[in-house]
Every structure is written in C-alpha cells, then in structure tokens.
Amino acid sequence: MKLAYALEKVKALGVLRSRGVSDPRKPVETLRTLKESRIFGPQATLIRHNARLDPGSPGLADERGELTYGQIDKQSTAVARGLQAAGITEGTVVGVLARDHRGLILAMVAASKLGVRVALMNTGFAKPQFAEVCKREKVKAMLHDSEFLGLLDALPADLPRFLTWVDENTELPEGAKTFDDLIAENTSDELPKPGRPGGFVILTSGTTGLPKGATRDNVSPLGTAQFLDRVPFPYRGAQVIVSPIFHSTGFGSWLVGMAMGNKIVMRRRFDAEATLQMIADHKAELLVAVPTMLHRMTELDPEIRGKYDLSSLKVILLAGSALSPELTIKATQAFGPVLYNLYGSTECSVASVANPEELALAPGTVGRPPITCEVRLYDDNDKQVTATNTTARIFIRSGTPFEGYTDGRHKQIIDGFMSSGDVGHFDEHGLLMVDGRDDDMIVSGGENVFPQEVENLLLERPDIFDAAVVGVNDAEFGKRLRAFVVPEPGHTPDGEEIKAYVKNNLARYKVPREVIFLDDLPRNPTGKLLRRVLVEYEVTP
Incomplete structure (x- = not known):
C-alpha cells in the first residue's frame, strides 16, 4: 500500500510537469x-515565482483595473512593512x-x-458569530473592507x-489606515524571510452552527496536481473567479x-450578466462559480447571453454546494459541454x-477521484460498502491531509x-453520486x-426556481417534511399540485406535508443552503 501511494505521488509530479507548473528546463527556479x-507558504511563493519569471504579466483584474505579478509583489511587500511597523509580526x-478584490x-x-x-x-x-470566531482564532x-466597519464594533x-x-x-x-496608505508610505525593498510559514485558517460553511476553523500551515504541490489532473486550467491565460476566495474552492x-x-x-x-462580460472582456478560458450562481446565469434571457462573446470559455468549475441534474442539463444547453463538478471540503480539499x-x-x-485521492463508502458499523447504488457514508483519503480544527476537534x-x-x-458506471449531508437525513414515520x-x-x-426540503417536529x-419553494418568475405554482407531483414520482413517505412559498432561500456566500434557518421558520397558520 505504501508503495502504491509513493507511485501516486510520482505520477502527481508528472502531472505538474506536463501542465507546465514545474519546468524541467529551469531546475534552479524550480x-x-x-x-x-x-x-512562506503558497501565497507569497507563487507571487514571487511569477514576478521573477515575468514581472509584467497580468496577475489580477478587479473593479479598479489590473495589476501585474511584479506590482502585486512590490505592493504586498510595502503592505507587509506597514503591518510589521504596527506590531504584526511572525506568529501573529x-x-x-x-470581498474578492x-x-x-x-x-x-x-x-x-x-x-x-x-x-x-x-x-x-x-x-455575535464574528466576535466569537475572532476570539477563538486569537485574532x-x-x-477589512470599509463596508464592514459596523461589524468591527464587536471587537x-x-x-x-x-x-x-x-x-x-x-x-x-479618525486615524484610519488604508492599504493605499501603507503602499505609499513604505518601501518595497525585500523583507527578511520568516522562520516558518504563517499558514492560514479557512472556516467551514457553518450551516449547522458556528463555523469551525480548518488550519493549514502549508499547501502541498499535490493539491495543485489534484485540480490539474481532472480540470484543464489554462496556462498563462485568464480565469474568472466569482466563488468567494475566502472559502476553500475560491482560495484553491x-x-x-x-x-x-x-x-x-x-x-x-456576483452579478450574472457582469460575469458574462468579465469572461468576454478578458477572453477567460475558465470560470469558477457555485451552482446557485450558474443557475442565475442560466436563467438570463438568451438574448442577454448572446450579447457576449463566450467562445473563449472552456471550463465552468463548480463546487460549494450540490449541482442538481436539472441544472446540469440546462447549463450544458446554455454554455455547451464545459461543466466540471468538483466535490470536496474545507478539510480535505479535492475528493472527486x-x-x-x-x-x-x-x-x-x-465523478471520480483525482490522482492521490480515493473515496470509500462505509456503513453505520464502519464496514466498507462496495455494492453499487447503495447509499452509505462517504470517506476520503487525500494527498493533502487535514491538520485538524482550531478548536482541537x-x-x-x-x-x-x-x-x-x-x-x-456509486452508480453502475463507478461514478460517485452525493445524496446529501449525513445530518440532513429526516426520519419520518420510521422511514429515512x-x-x-x-x-x-x-x-x-x-x-x-429554487427548492428546499426540511424535517420539522410532528x-x-x-x-x-416541509418544502420551501421559490417560484420561477411569472409562475404561480399550486402547493397541492406540487404534493401530488411528488407523490406520483417518489415513495409516499417522501411527499412534503406542507409547501411554503418564499421569495428566496437562505444561503451562505458559497451557495450552501442554511437548513437550520428553514427548520426554525415560523409558519403563519
């Protein structure tokens, strides 16, 4: 087994070489x-690497314009010097x-x-969440952005x-300091190197309570190989990210x-039409989004989509929440066969x-696990399940192991x-299908x-347009079962007819007893449904 894992890592390094991440013609730079x-960890390392290779190449574009990798390198050093002068030093x-900018x-x-x-x-x-997380993480x-000034009253x-x-x-x-101030006031001369990477903490989605902190001291190059093994990222091209970068998919x-x-x-x-314009303006080959964003882009009038040249787009990478079969079909009809559906988590990065x-x-x-990853199913007695079309708990072996939550769990x-x-x-083709969260399961009348x-x-x-189903006390x-439904604009669906529709297609015990119509469903910035909000929703008699 250890030999097989070692061979996988060798193959992963081959993926990095074949995709241009590691250039055998430049061994000193590698x-x-x-x-x-x-x-440094990955953030500064990759900026410095690109600034050495080609400082004039564009590194980012936002609403203020573009910055080259060389400019990002210099400006980040000036910001670092300003932070250091304020007592923010190694280990802090x-x-x-x-937001993303x-x-x-x-x-x-x-x-x-x-x-x-x-x-x-x-x-x-x-x-309250913000204050509690900051205290737990010892911030x-x-x-921060200026729009969150009010939130900082909690600190x-x-x-x-x-x-x-x-x-x-x-x-x-009074006395507020901006990053622009730090860039103007400080030199971009190189800083002394730290003793070790500071690392980072990405918070879990927190759909069932206070978000946990998943810590990483560093990122293995194998994590990059996992993405590249199954997703054709462009090389020295452009990619649009509308998935929040503070979360694992956007960050990764x-x-x-x-x-x-x-x-x-x-x-x-996020704005659906503005995203299309970004793709067209930058001739982007890849878009990173969550399914709810893709849903809104798909729902745009075809005439609006037709205004933008999307011929450069080769990949729409989706993650963060479930991609429904219906959205898969509609989005493929709208944008072509460019969808890639990534399943992973804050803890394990990429799973399949x-x-x-x-x-x-x-x-x-x-789909299937990328290189250095493996997925197994286990039943409630911790025994492996190998039969097809048999629902069980999903377990993941990743080449980028989880280091544990910041609260010790x-x-x-x-x-x-x-x-x-x-x-x-796993279906009959060996493809993984995710049926839901383990803790989302509803036991109604003894049926799961x-x-x-x-x-x-x-x-x-x-x-x-959108729908959610939760279990409420009975x-x-x-x-x-209680269903929450967001009608498609211009439609007024009937609750009793919806129940009859479910009864005609699924088992009796899967039919919602109530259908509640809402203007929108509560979701977090990564598109995950906040089921606890719906469970606590007070229905007026």
Whole structure:
C-alpha cells in the first residue's frame, strides 16, 4: 500500500510537469520555488515565482483595473512593512474580512511574507458569530473592507485594523489606515524571510452552527496536481473567479491559477450578466462559480447571453454546494459541454471531479477521484460498502491531509479515510453520486428521507426556481417534511399540485406535508443552503 501511494505521488509530479507548473528546463527556479514554499507558504511563493519569471504579466483584474505579478509583489511587500511597523509580526494571527478584490490578495500575500497566520472571515457573518470566531482564532489585528466597519464594533477598540478596500463616499474613522496608505508610505525593498510559514485558517460553511476553523500551515504541490489532473486550467491565460476566495474552492482555484501563471479576474459582488462580460472582456478560458450562481446565469434571457462573446470559455468549475441534474442539463444547453463538478471540503480539499462526459452520462454526479485521492463508502458499523447504488457514508483519503480544527476537534477516520459528513453511492458506471449531508437525513414515520432527492425532483419543474426540503417536529410521525419553494418568475405554482407531483414520482413517505412559498432561500456566500434557518421558520397558520 505504501508503495502504491509513493507511485501516486510520482505520477502527481508528472502531472505538474506536463501542465507546465514545474519546468524541467529551469531546475534552479524550480528548486528555489520549492525552498521558498517551505518558508512562506503558497501565497507569497507563487507571487514571487511569477514576478521573477515575468514581472509584467497580468496577475489580477478587479473593479479598479489590473495589476501585474511584479506590482502585486512590490505592493504586498510595502503592505507587509506597514503591518510589521504596527506590531504584526511572525506568529501573529490576523483576520481578513474582505470581498474578492486586490486588497484581499495583497492582505494574504503580505501576511505570507511576514510569517503571519491569516484567518479568512466569512463576509456573511453577523456580529455575535464574528466576535466569537475572532476570539477563538486569537485574532490580533483585522484587515477589512470599509463596508464592514459596523461589524468591527464587536471587537476590542484597541485591536489594530487596516482597510483593504474603501467604498466611495465612506466616512472613515479618525486615524484610519488604508492599504493605499501603507503602499505609499513604505518601501518595497525585500523583507527578511520568516522562520516558518504563517499558514492560514479557512472556516467551514457553518450551516449547522458556528463555523469551525480548518488550519493549514502549508499547501502541498499535490493539491495543485489534484485540480490539474481532472480540470484543464489554462496556462498563462485568464480565469474568472466569482466563488468567494475566502472559502476553500475560491482560495484553491486562486492558488492553482497562480501556479499556472494566469490572470485572476474577480469582482466584489456576483452579478450574472457582469460575469458574462468579465469572461468576454478578458477572453477567460475558465470560470469558477457555485451552482446557485450558474443557475442565475442560466436563467438570463438568451438574448442577454448572446450579447457576449463566450467562445473563449472552456471550463465552468463548480463546487460549494450540490449541482442538481436539472441544472446540469440546462447549463450544458446554455454554455455547451464545459461543466466540471468538483466535490470536496474545507478539510480535505479535492475528493472527486466530474468532467463533461461524466455529467452527460449521469447528470449531477461528482465523478471520480483525482490522482492521490480515493473515496470509500462505509456503513453505520464502519464496514466498507462496495455494492453499487447503495447509499452509505462517504470517506476520503487525500494527498493533502487535514491538520485538524482550531478548536482541537477532528473528523472520524477509518483505515486512513476521513469522513466527509456526506452520504452517497456509486452508480453502475463507478461514478460517485452525493445524496446529501449525513445530518440532513429526516426520519419520518420510521422511514429515512434524504431531502436532496425530493429537491432535485422539484427543480425539474419549469415553474420552480429554487427548492428546499426540511424535517420539522410532528407529534404523529416524529418528523414531517416541509418544502420551501421559490417560484420561477411569472409562475404561480399550486402547493397541492406540487404534493401530488411528488407523490406520483417518489415513495409516499417522501411527499412534503406542507409547501411554503418564499421569495428566496437562505444561503451562505458559497451557495450552501442554511437548513437550520428553514427548520426554525415560523409558519403563519
């Protein structure tokens, strides 16, 4: 077994060479980059690497314009010097509360150059969550956008803070320092190297409670190989990221994009039509999004989509929440066979990826594991399940092992495979299908129901834009199913007819007892459904 794992790692290095990440014609640069990765971690290492290779190549584009890799390198050093002067030094933890723009990138790279740990904050936080997470992660400074000034009232008044982005007409507190100030006031002369990487903390989605912190001291090059083994990232091209970079998919695709020397195109807030314009303007070959974003792009009038030249687009990489079979089919009709569905987690990074051919064969599948990864199913007695079309708990072996949560907890591990918290099955083609979260299962009248199956059925209807199913307390059945439905614009579906539709297609115990119509469903910035909000939703009699 150990020999097989070693051979996998050798093959993974071959993937990196074949995709241009590691250039055998430049052994000195390759060795230098590997050495620096053990000092800085990936953020600063990849910026420095690209700045040495081609400082004039575009590294990012946002609403303020473009920055080259050379400019990012110099500006991040100036920011780092300003932070250092304020007492933010090696081993410190800084929180970063920022949307997708240059300030977020400069913050992460500057911290990496100082050996400072970055805790990436969720932009959807409420004050109590925000304060509790900052306390748990021992945050000693906050780098943030001006729109979150009110949220920072939850932190100690003497906590150092710096503005990563300032909205127009914003009145700043007296003495406030912006990243622009730090860049103007400090030299970009190279800093002394830290003793070790500061690392970073990515928060879990927090759909069932306070988000946990998943820590990484460094990122193995094997993580890049896992993406590249199954997803054709461009090389020295352009990629658009509209998935939040503070979360694992956006963060991981940003790192892979830098490893490929790409221009990373981003904007602070998602807009369906603006995303199409970004793809067209930058001739982007790859888009990173969550399914809810793709849904809104697919729902655009075909005439609006027709205004933009999307001929450069070769990949739409999706992750963060479930891709329904219906959306798979509609999006493929709208954009062509370019969908890649990534399944993973904050803890294990990539677990499996479905390519367009696999999605055509089994819409909604998450495909097969990439190199250095393996997926197994285990039953409730921790015995491996190998039968096809048999739902069981999903466990993952990854070449980039999880280092544990910042609160000391860990995931269950069996035979070296870590629990994903999901349940699923392998179909007759050997493709992995995710049936839902283990803790989403509803026991109604003694029968087990995974809501995703009912939701996927509802989403097939032309009069339903979005749907969710939860279990609520019931005196007779223990739990009963309640469906929340967002109607398609211009349609007024009938609740009783919807129940009859489910009854005609699924088992009796999977029929919702109630159908509630909403204007929108509660989702976090990565598109994950906040089921607890719906479970607690008060229905007016």
